[in-house]
Amino acid sequence: MLELARAQDEEVGDGTTSVIILTGEILSLAQPLLERNIHPLKIVKGFTQALDDALAAVEKVATTINPEDKAQLQEVVRACLGTKFNSREEELMCNMAVEATLRVVRKDPVTGVKDIDIKRYAKVEKIPGGSITDSQVLDGVMFNKDHIHQKMRRVIENPRIILLDSPLEYKKPETTINVEVTKDTDWEALLKQEEDYVRAICSTIISFKPDVVITEKGASDLAAHFLYKAGITCIRRLRKTDNNRIARATGATIASRVEELTEDHVGRAGLFEIKKLGDEYFTFITGCSAGSACSIVLRGASKDTLNEMERNLHDAMCVARNIILEPRIVHGAASCEMHVSASLMAKSKTISGVEQAAYQAIAMALEVVPRILTSNCGANVIRVVTDLRARHANGEGWYWGINGHTGEIVDVRDLKILEPAAVKIQALKTSIEAAAMILRVDDVVSGTKLRQDKPAAAPAQQEDDPESGDAAGAE
Numbered sequence: 001m002l003e004l005a006r007a008q009d010e011e012v013g014d015g016t017t018s019v020i021i022l023t024g025e026i027l028s029l030a031q032p033l034l035e036r037n038i039h040p041l042k043i044v045k046g047f048t049q050a051l052d053d054a055l056a057a058v059e060k061v062a063t064t065i066n067p068e069d070k071a072q073l074q075e076v077v078r079a080c081l082g083t084k085f086n087s088r089e090e091e092l093m094c095n096m097a098v099e100a101t102l103r104v105v106r107k108d109p110v111t112g113v114k115d116i117d118i119k120r121y122a123k124v125e126k127i128p129g130g131s132i133t134d135s136q137v138l139d140g141v142m143f144n145k146d147h148i149h150q151k152m153r154r155v156i157e158n159p160r161i162i163l164l165d166s167p168l169e170y171k172k173p174e175t176t177i178n179v180e181v182t183k184d185t186d187w188e189a190l191l192k193q194e195e196d197y198v199r200a201i202c203s204t205i206i207s208f209k210p211d212v213v214i215t216e217k218g219a220s221d222l223a224a225h226f227l228y229k230a231g232i233t234c235i236r237r238l239r240k241t242d243n244n245r246i247a248r249a250t251g252a253t254i255a256s257r258v259e260e261l262t263e264d265h266v267g268r269a270g271l272f273e274i275k276k277l278g279d280e281y282f283t284f285i286t287g288c289s290a291g292s293a294c295s296i297v298l299r300g301a302s303k304d305t306l307n308e309m310e311r312n313l314h315d316a317m318c319v320a321r322n323i324i325l326e327p328r329i330v331h332g333a334a335s336c337e338m339h340v341s342a343s344l345m346a347k348s349k350t351i352s353g354v355e356q357a358a359y360q361a362i363a364m365a366l367e368v369v370p371r372i373l374t375s376n377c378g379a380n381v382i383r384v385v386t387d388l389r390a391r392h393a394n395g396e397g398w399y400w401g402i403n404g405h406t407g408e409i410v411d412v413r414d415l416k417i418l419e420p421a422a423v424k425i426q427a428l429k430t431s432i433e434a435a436a437m438i439l440r441v442d443d444v445v446s447g448t449k450l451r452q453d454k455p456a457a458a459p460a461q462q463e464d465d466p467e468s469g470d471a472a473g474a475e
Helices: 002-011 016-035 040-061 070-081 087-103 184-206 221-229 240-250 303-325 335-348 355-365 368-376 381-393 421-440 448-464 466-474
Strands: 105-107 114-116 122-128 141-143 155-157 160-164 212-215 233-235 271-277 280-286 294-300 328-331 400-402 409-411 418-420
Touching: 016 040, 016 355, 016 368, 016 421, 040 328, 040 335, 040 355, 040 421, 070 087, 070 303, 070 418, 087 105, 087 122, 087 294, 087 303, 114 303, 122 141, 122 240, 122 303, 141 240, 141 294, 160 240, 184 221, 221 233, 240 280, 294 303, 303 418, 303 421, 328 335, 328 421, 335 355, 335 368, 335 381, 335 400, 368 381, 368 400, 381 400, 381 409, 418 421
Parallel strands: 122 294, 160 212, 212 233
Antiparallel strands: 105 114, 141 280, 155 271, 271 280, 328 418, 400 409
């Protein structure tokens, strides 16, 4: 079950709870079919047929929206966040999720295919302290690092930035090398060689007149001195992922060797600033209007609050991504599930054989969503679900759903609860296919019982043979 939720989360980023509930309900309804000695493969065949028809029913009620319209995007994201922990700050979270997702959209100039990599390029930075309202999406990136020389500049406007993947120090040999020095002048020559090497590297960097140098590897104190004298701020040992985000945001190219540097490698930003938040220093590179990477700064009272906010924000960004990539939506509030259930129940009358029972089991399993929604708000479950089923039995009544606050049956078009069609489709596929896979398993061989029985045998033996215990004590 955990794997199902994880697969759903990786695929579309939302609907994990729906998958768990649906799979459990389908399996519980399959149990009576197995008790009637219906072969599992016949049940699976009915499930597969029901899945195809269910997907067709979802497509029938799905509508297309304009992904360029920010207001429509926010409306769909708001429906996703409505039941989450931070629904109090719903407006702020919606705006942050939509803004962050739109910032990381990249369009292939040749094929026109959109690429939205939220995981790598929309990094969430959680900083305990402050208020939730202090959270923001930066038009650039931030990371938890300070510069390496205390007198280097902390605020630079319109900086030129060089990104490196090489050390700014004398190369350490891969193998152990012993050097025998017989004269003190030889030792001085060795030190001079190291200094000249570091000086040459720094001279090459200084020739491009950068304001900021960031490297993923180490930087020696000597390199820090030369760069400080040239008025350059240096940051070392940055993570590869952070360096990639800075490259996307500033338009810089990461150089593997200092000798390869050209003017095209230099990136630009609006402002470079190092601030102290709490007990730690954070570097901000902002004002990257053309960049396609961003950082999201979350502030809150405690780490638990921030972790919950991050999970909710991740769901919201995934919903926004799904809509941008596939701009088709369905109405929520259990209306979609009931419509699919009613469609399957109506079509089941045309199916003959034992597959009909399995087909109807999927239709009945989908009613678990309105059932849980109704029970969550304290309404009469049987009366509400029966009424809803009757309204959906009429082919045109697909828009009836349940108000999650009052438990009343309402027109979901007025509630404005929208969900990406991709989430519903993926939830149906994952749950039905997982249930079919579990049904195909004939038996589970487990060795746990055997291991539990073995230690229990030893005390029983001692009770039966008291003399053996006395003999052991005498020894």
